[in-house]
Amino acid sequence: MRRAATMKRVTRVQELVYELNAASAMSENVITVGETATMSEVRALLKENRISGLPVVTEGKLVGIISIEDFIEWLADGAEECTVADRMTRKVKWVFSDEPLIHVVSTLERLGYGRLPVLDRKSGALAGIITKGDIIETLLHELEVDYQEEEIRNYRASQFFEDLLADGTRLDFGYRISGRTIDEGGAVASSLKKTFKRLGVPPQVVRRASIAVYEAEMNVIIYADSGQVSVSVDPEFITIEVVDVGPGIPDISRAREPGYSTAPEWVRELGFGAGMGLTNIAACSDEFELTSTVGKGTTLRVRFHMEERCG
Numbered sequence: 001m002r003r004a005a006t007m008k009r010v011t012r013v014q015e016l017v018y019e020l021n022a023a024s025a026m027s028e029n030v031i032t033v034g035e036t037a038t039m040s041e042v043r044a045l046l047k048e049n050r051i052s053g054l055p056v057v058t059e060g061k062l063v064g065i066i067s068i069e070d071f072i073e074w075l076a077d078g079a080e081e082c083t084v085a086d087r088m089t090r091k092v093k094w095v096f097s098d099e100p101l102i103h104v105v106s107t108l109e110r111l112g113y114g115r116l117p118v119l120d121r122k123s124g125a126l127a128g129i130i131t132k133g134d135i136i137e138t139l140l141h142e143l144e145v146d147y148q149e150e151e152i153r154n155y156r157a158s159q160f161f162e163d164l165l166a167d168g169t170r171l172d173f174g175y176r177i178s179g180r181t182i183d184e185g186g187a188v189a190s191s192l193k194k195t196f197k198r199l200g201v202p203p204q205v206v207r208r209a210s211i212a213v214y215e216a217e218m219n220v221i222i223y224a225d226s227g228q229v230s231v232s233v234d235p236e237f238i239t240i241e242v243v244d245v246g247p248g249i250p251d252i253s254r255a256r257e258p259g260y261s262t263a264p265e266w267v268r269e270l271g272f273g274a275g276m277g278l279t280n281i282a283a284c285s286d287e288f289e290l291t292s293t294v295g296k297g298t299t300l301r302v303r304f305h306m307e308e309r310c311g
């Protein structure tokens, strides 16, 4: 890439639109129409497929485009039955499949088109069609891949337990959830997330444990008086206990039903109270245990295997 006089930051998206070509973002299954098709057939194709234009192809080669605008013009002219060849636009703008996305984006922008046919440079055959939506989807996908790779790299960089030379290691630490208000909710989960990352806990495990702790933390803040989160990490497992002092849960199996909630109106207005917290905790964890004594409090114990789990 050209070096500018003043060093400007180049974003990953800017880099990607140079790296990726039209072929990597286009849709290959193009609905096309032949020159000899009738305008009534065009109408049916546009309607059935909910599209606004059709490439016109003869023997695999792009010879024109018939769009909804051409169709409307035909209607305005009296809608006398005729073939696509009589009505199509012959001066078609296209891109080649090996052109970088930056060219595709600028061509779409310049012409104000919604889509461009993509041709194979060698054969000249129609290879696909590309829209702004396709490009955005491809960029998001690539960013996600980058992000995951970086996460894995970061976590490999820190192998806390492997660096300790001992026959057995275990790390215990804790957090208090007391007197916190609902808008401070998530503080424990976010501290824990940072700590896990520093310890070199695999990214998927960090994510699952953070979700579980976030949901448990919110429940303590909303339904109990105060609570304590105890975490124990060893090379194989993460064990988390959330113990609260509060009213307890009278019917645990009912509370665990997806959608069951006793959240008051003001809590629901803040977006909580879908009755999904406990369900999420159970789904995220490898072991789940919930016990409660009415009038005293509730204890949640969850465990996570250290190794990566898919999903």
Ligand SMILES: Nc1ncnc2c1ncn2[C@@H]1O[C@H](COP(=O)(O)OP(=O)(O)OP(=O)(O)O)[C@@H](O)[C@H]1O
Binding pocket: 215, 219, 220, 223, 224, 244, 246, 247, 248, 249, 255, 256, 260, 261, 262, 263, 271, 272, 273, 274, 275, 276, 277, 278, 279, 298
């Ligand atoms: N620590 C707790 N102490 C007392 N009751 C609790 C506690 N945790 C959960 N509950 C009870 O269990 C119900 C279900 O909890 P769950 O977390 O699944 O859903 P929610 O908190 O109502 O909604 P969401 O978590 O989706 O915002 C709660 O509505 C509440 O009645």
Ligand SMILES: [Mg+2]
Binding pocket: 215, 218, 219, 273, 276, 277, 278
């Ligand atoms: Mg909840």
